[in-house]
Amino acid sequence: MKRFKREEGIALVWLAITLVLLIGMAGFGLDLGWIYLNTARTQKAVDAIFGEINTMKSSVVKLEEASKARVAAPRKSSEPVVAGPGEYVVKPGDTGMKIARSIGVSIGDLQTVNPTVDWNHLKVGQKLKIPGK
Numbered sequence: 001m002k003r004f005k006r007e008e009g010i011a012l013v014w015l016a017i018t019l020v021l022l023i024g025m026a027g028f029g030l031d032l033g034w035i036y037l038n039t040a041r042t043q044k045a046v047d048a049i050f051g052e053i054n055t056m057k058s059s060v061v062k063l064e065e066a067s068k069a070r071v072a073a074p075r076k077s078s079e080p081v082v083a084g085p086g087e088y089v090v091k092p093g094d095t096g097m098k099i100a101r102s103i104g105v106s107i108g109d110l111q112t113v114n115p116t117v118d119w120n121h122l123k124v125g126q127k128l129k130i131p132g133k
Contacts (some may be wrong), residue, residue: 011056015049081125090126095119105131 082100083089096119100107109131111119117128 004028015053016048050108081127082129086130086132088128088130090122090124092124094122094124096122099128 023047035107081089088103096107096110100110103110110128111117113131117126
């Protein structure tokens with residue numbers, strides 16, 4: 001997402017530079033030989049540039065709104081989470097290393113069988129697979 005925003009910013013800078021050059025040439029009536037800008041052509045170019053800027057701005061706003069949209073949190077159940085065979089349920093204060101030590105496996109093996117787990121943000125009640133010994 002950062003890359004997309006950076007590209008948008010670069011595009012806006014180029015459009016702004018083009019706009020400044022077009023207005024500057026038209027405002028001072030510069031005739032650069034093969035480039036001749038009259039007021040109507042300049043206005044048409046400026047309108048096109050502003051149209052592109054507005055399109056980009058609306059895209060950025062939509063992306064920002066989408067990134068701010070909150071994902072609905074899972075409904076908390078009054079029933080405790082129970083570990084099935086070959087599972088471990090995360091308890092308060094657990095870390096990957098503590099869990100691995102308590103079940104007698106290496107942290108590498110534990111991470112291998114749980115590839116989608118964010119080990120920096122374990123959640124209480126989260127179920128983990130226990131690797132076979």
